[in-house]
Amino acid sequence: MKTDQDKINEIDFHIKQKIIEALIFASAEPVPYSELKSRVKDTNVLDQILKALENDYSARGVNLHVINNSYAFRTSSEISEYLNIEKEVSKPLSRAATETLSIIAYHQPVTRSEIENIRGVSLSRGTIDVLLELGWIQPGPRKSTPGNPLTWKTSDAFLDHFGLSELDELPGINDLKNSGLLDRNKIIFNDEPIKND
Amino acid sequence: MKTDQDKINEIDFHIKQKIIEALIFASAEPVPYSELKSRVKDTNVLDQILKALENDYSARGVNLHVINNSYAFRTSSEISEYLNIEKEVSKPLSRAATETLSIIAYHQPVTRSEIENIRGVSLSRGTIDVLLELGWIQPGPRKSTPGNPLTWKTSDAFLDHFGLSELDELPGINDLKNSGLLDRNKIIFNDEPIKND
């Protein structure tokens, strides 16, 4: 038997769910969990709501995406081939830019000269610039090596763009980790001192 | 009993519904019925889909609205009172404010007259006020030069907004040069009108 209080809680839950749903639905950009929490203080309830929303929308034309603890509705990629709507026409990225982005994604945080070492060629002007302008990368902490070079890392917009919830979902990341290819201390032509550690 | 053809039609129906749903979601304007019809030719099916969508969303935080025979999703009026909804007014920050902010970011703590020196124009009262109101700057220590002028520095909210965990992560002049942001060629073709005299 449902008590009156249960009923009130239930009604309350539905209204809260609607509020959370509307908040996320209304925004083009992912809404941080912290912002949702300011509406529904009880994180148990909030998590329940988010779970329910994810479920409700899983088979729809619009799905709930989780992007590094932020939430956004995105059209289902299942029907992408039918949706040739106003695509953002952008110049395809150069190979240098796509490879640089991948290096930043898989090796982050990574300095410019580390990127150059991995590619074996110096980075042309504007490569970092293009990625920064797209909003896909952002500065990370400076390294404690001489000169304190700036590092680069990927942003939430990067995850959003490629439909990833977190960096662990990067394709092949585990294979790369296990193969040791993400180790930092092997360099042939070093312009940074090789660290023996 | 469902025939095979029925099943195919049913699957087809769901995909079509997803397409219509995604189209309305992703469109910047309400989508006219005629445009939806170009996706789903059979108006019986289309009407059925729209009816179903209207139904599905009727009890949600977001409803399907028909405006002058065009379709759009809108936050449910039932909960909009909780949400204080406004249409997006994206005010770009004025050039003076952006420039001033960038100078404060790179030269902090910096006095008003130092900012004026770097920009080469005097600073109007409102510029600092706008930045203060945004919470992106705050007063720093007074300078020990004659007159003890007040200095300005950036705030934690500034770091927060730009996704930096510390001020150190702001790319320095050399990083800018390397990334092409200080490319002289780019500056030559900037957006200032060419003066014909």
Place this chain on the structure above:
Amino acid sequence: MDNLQSQNTQILSLSLDGFEGPIDLLLSLARDHKIDLTKLSILKLAEQYLEFLDKIISKDIDIAAEYLVMGAWLAFLKSKLLLPIENDDNLENIEDLSELLEFQMRRLEAIQNVSKTLFKRHQLGVHFFKRGNPEIFNVSNKFQYNLSLYDLIKTYGNIITKSDNEKITIANTRLFSVENAIIRLKELLKGSKDWKSLLDFIPNDIKSELENKSALASHFVASLELVKEGNANIKQDNIEDEIFLSSKS
């Protein structure tokens, strides 16, 4: 055999255009000559690279320094590999170097592979879409300004480059200020009660049209100023006729 193969393949079209640096070139050579990276036949690879580089150099094609550095390094490695092994140290050293090269090649190959996979994924704005008509809740003011880090940095970059770059030199021109024209007119008009054309007061050593316009304009304004002060009379019979001045005192 290898030479025969290489003639049939596209990559040896004698250009470095398609390559993203020497390691990328090495990877292409390895793929092209089916040189197995797991049992990296470093000598074979080094030879392929040096041969390719030779051809490029003989054609006088521009080469980025990195390709030459790698060439020198591979030549060094090759000579070490061909020398009889004198002691164990040398062997270890060579093995280390080969291993490092192998590591670098595998690492770049892995990145190239994941890069392709990454960009084969469905992408926002291409395959799936965000809300087309966002409604924004009035949470607080700061959400109404969307200044990106890129905008901020770019703005600062522009300021810095400008102040570096923009040293404006103003050409040395001879223009006439109104102040000077007043002083000059007062001097010339002193005691002259007869009507004299304004044009007669213009300096006669004018060299350019710009100077002429400037002199005329400043002297005209100066004459009005003198009339206003009560020092001169001015008259013009008809529009576009000559203007005449005379002294009042």
